[in-house]
Amino acid sequence: MALSAGAKAPDFTLMTTPGLGDSPVRPIKLSDHFGKSATVLLFFPAAFTGVCTKEMCDVSAGLGAYQALNATVYGISVDTPFAQQAWAKKENISISLLSDLNKSVAKAYDVIIPNLLGIGDVAARAVFVIDKEGTILYSEQTPSPRELPNFEKVKAALA
DSSP, X not given: OOOOTTSBOOOOEEEEEOTTSXXXXXXXXXXXXXXXXXXXXXXXXXXXXXXXXXXXXXXXXXXXXXXHTTEEEEEEESSOHHHHHHHHHHHXXXXXXXXXXXXXXHHHTTOEETTGGGSXXXXXXXXXXXOTTSBEEEXXXXXXXXXXXXXXXXXXXXX
């Protein structure tokens, strides 16, 4: 079961793809946002899949609403940063995607789906809203990877 609201968000450093750009892969540390902005973490199972593409494209299209709420948004999957970058370019995904290839962050947030469809462990579809102090304000793991989180509740938690 995913970490609950009120818990301290586990810190991490993951490699990011720079969205639509061609910049090199670089590390992102969650705690670098503490004291500056809220953070939204969107865990998703896999790049290049239908529901994940819809989710990341919809969030990218509405990124201004999150920025207006002083929030930084990251998508996290167990894909390599290179696969994530190719997917971002193909689908015009503008949010930064973080590679949790060794699954350590998905495990820390307790959002692993074991052996999904026989292909191995992946991140569940889940969302965490983390305040400037590093506390989880909102947490949701969908019952199925085919379902999207409630983004109205995400925005309400940020407001």
